[in-house]
Amino acid sequence: xxxxxxxxxxxxxxxxxxxxxxxxxxxxxxxxxxxxxxxxxxxxxxxxxxxxxxxxxxxxxxxxxxxxxxxxxxxxxxxxxxxxxxxxxxxxxxxxxxxxxxxxxxxxxxxxxxxxxxxxxxxxxxxxxxxxxxxxxxxxxxxxxxxxxxxxxxxxxxxxxxxxxxxxxxxxxxxxxxxxxxxxxxxxxxxxxxxxxxxxxxxxxxxxxxxxxxxxxxxxxxxxxxxxxxxxxxxxxxxxxxxxxxxxxxxxxxxxxxxxxxxxxxxxxxxxxxxxxxxxxxxxxxxxxxxxxxxxx
Numbered sequence: 001x002x003x004x005x006x007x008x009x010x011x012x013x014x015x016x017x018x019x020x021x022x023x024x025x026x027x028x029x030x031x032x033x034x035x036x037x038x039x040x041x042x043x044x045x046x047x048x049x050x051x052x053x054x055x056x057x058x059x060x061x062x063x064x065x066x067x068x069x070x071x072x073x074x075x076x077x078x079x080x081x082x083x084x085x086x087x088x089x090x091x092x093x094x095x096x097x098x099x100x101x102x103x104x105x106x107x108x109x110x111x112x113x114x115x116x117x118x119x120x121x122x123x124x125x126x127x128x129x130x131x132x133x134x135x136x137x138x139x140x141x142x143x144x145x146x147x148x149x150x151x152x153x154x155x156x157x158x159x160x161x162x163x164x165x166x167x168x169x170x171x172x173x174x175x176x177x178x179x180x181x182x183x184x185x186x187x188x189x190x191x192x193x194x195x196x197x198x199x200x201x202x203x204x205x206x207x208x209x210x211x212x213x214x215x216x217x218x219x220x221x222x223x224x225x226x227x228x229x230x231x232x233x234x235x236x237x238x239x240x241x242x243x244x245x246x247x248x249x250x251x252x253x254x255x256x257x258x259x260x261x262x263x264x265x266x267x268x269x270x271x272x273x274x275x276x277x278x279x280x281x282x283x284x285x286x287x288x289x290x291x292x293x294x295x296x297x
């Protein structure tokens with residue numbers, strides 16, 4: 001009886017095959033694996049050559065498994081699952097999960113709640129990647145992202161709405177020096193308007209003062225919402241921000257809501273994560289916790 005597995009194909013090629021068999025699309029498989037579409041196609045061609053049979057039928061749109069490929073994919077998926085489980089048992093460790101968010105979402109919403117998460121889930125090592133750049137799930141090692149926009153967010157990705165975007169105007173109570181809050185468009189022009197990269201002021205003014213003239217107020221612009229909020233807290237002017245980002249400051253008296261009206265947008269904050277057959281248990285735990293925080297706020 002010979003030692004080893006002399007006829008075993010490349011394990012990397014088998015992993016690529018499992019992903020392609022699941023998606024039946026080279027592009028979607030490449031996105032999940034974090035490699036180029038050409039690299040995926042090359043691995044499949046090499047695997048078919050080593051087996052001396054065709055695993056896929058190339059169709060005008062996408063792929064189809066051959067009979068041999070269909071049978072092989074089930075066996076390979078089971079084998080890879082056994083390897084994965086054996087590795088987990090061999091190397092038990094705390095679950096790691098990386099969440100990608102914007103700096104404003106991190107500082108104004110997520111970070112104040114992380115102590116609660118750490119107490120309730122000490123076995124999960126939660127890592128927060130705060131960046132304005134759109135993170136790549138595979139190359140950046142991201143398991144879950146909070147993204148602002150509308151579905152679809154990309155091929156091979158799942159998404160679920162986390163919370164709506166409701167924009168309010170806020171300012172420090174010291175800005176008004178004991179006087180009444182501005183109630184008219186003309187009174188608003190006496191104050192500095194603080195802008196972020198979203199520039200919601202034109203939409204907000206059109207809703208609150210539909211007959212208003214061209215604004216004459218002075219403007220100060222920031223590239224991040226958190227900076228505009230901090231400028232408002234320091235008494236520099238009136239900022240527009242998501243209610244979720246300023247509710248704690250309003251409750252603490254650092255900010256006041258200048259107008260009762262809220263600007264509701266067709267975009268929202270969504271949980272986004274890669275579409276995979278096997279998801280880590282920690283992913284579902286973090287998703288449930290984030291949705292619970294929205295419900296409790």
